[in-house]
Amino acid sequence: QKEVEQNSGPLSVPEGAIASLNCTYSDRGSQSFFWYRQYSGKSPELIMFIYSNGDKEDGRFTAQLNKASQYVSLLIRDSQPSDSATYLCAVNEGYSTLTFGKGTMLLVSP
Amino acid sequence: GAVVSQHPSWVICKSGTSVKIECRSLDFQATTMFWYRQFPKQSLMLMATSNEGSKATYEQGVEKDKFLINHASLTLSTLTVTSAHPEDSSFYICSARTQSDRINTGELFFGEGSRLTVL
Numbered sequence: 533q534k535e536v537e538q539n540s541g542p543l544s545v546p547e548g549a550i551a552s553l554n555c556t557y558s559d560r561g562s563q564s565f566f567w568y569r570q571y572s573g574k575s576p577e578l579i580m581f582i583y584s585n586g587d588k589e590d591g592r593f594t595a596q597l598n599k600a601s602q603y604v605s606l607l608i609r610d611s612q613p614s615d616s617a618t619y620l621c622a623v624n625e626g627y628s629t630l631t632f633g634k635g636t637m638l639l640v641s642p
Numbered sequence: 643g644a645v646v647s648q649h650p651s652w653v654i655c656k657s658g659t660s661v662k663i664e665c666r667s668l669d670f671q672a673t674t675m676f677w678y679r680q681f682p683k684q685s686l687m688l689m690a691t692s693n694e695g696s697k698a699t700y701e702q703g704v705e706k707d708k709f710l711i712n713h714a715s716l717t718l719s720t721l722t723v724t725s726a727h728p729e730d731s732s733f734y735i736c737s738a739r740t741q742s743d744r745i746n747t748g749e750l751f752f753g754e755g756s757r758l759t760v761l
């Protein structure tokens with residue numbers, strides 16, 4: 533059974549700091565990896581996706597993928613209070629649907 | 643990104659009644675839509691995959707006779723919770739994948755979600 537593991541948190545960081553969110557997955561056949569942000573009571577919104585090993589940067593966000601270690605992370609630079617949310621890691625194998633982790637709650641304090 | 647609209651956002655119903663939730667892709671055609679359920683402080687759990695013009699594929703443990711899914715067109719899928727009970731109270735979210743060359747990304751766009759409360 534495919535599993536996606538995340539630390540539930542909360543991860544607390546001060547405003548302006550770097551927040552590091554981690555995710556591991558069990559299925560070595562996974563091909564694409566996604567980070568979603570979910571505010572309380574709202575549906576998830578896509579932040580980034582990554583397919584290749586290495587780093588992918590988009591503004592303040594950097595996704596890192598290491599397929600050998602089955603590990604994907606999300607770095608948020610210059611964290612803002614508005615970044616406080618639950619971050620969901622999701623993994624996809626080919627055309628199958630996404631398998632979601634339980635999410636990590638991030639709290640950014642002013 | 644693509645826009646997926648879900649309605650209603652909130653619904654309260656009495657136990658034993660049925661509730662219908664609509665999911666529409668507004669600016670693209672979706673041959674496949676997915677229905678998720680999320681309980682408080684839990685992750686998204688896939689309930690079923692809805693395919694246009696054919697029967698939905700349900701995940702293990704999801705009662706197909708209780709959660710009726712219809713995907714009659716490329717832009718609309720509906721989920722009907724029949725004979726709802728308090729334990730069905732949850733956040734139901736639909737999602738859709740675009741048909742463009744981006745389909746290989748597996749990228750999903752989510753509706754706003756529907757919060758169901760069964761009294």
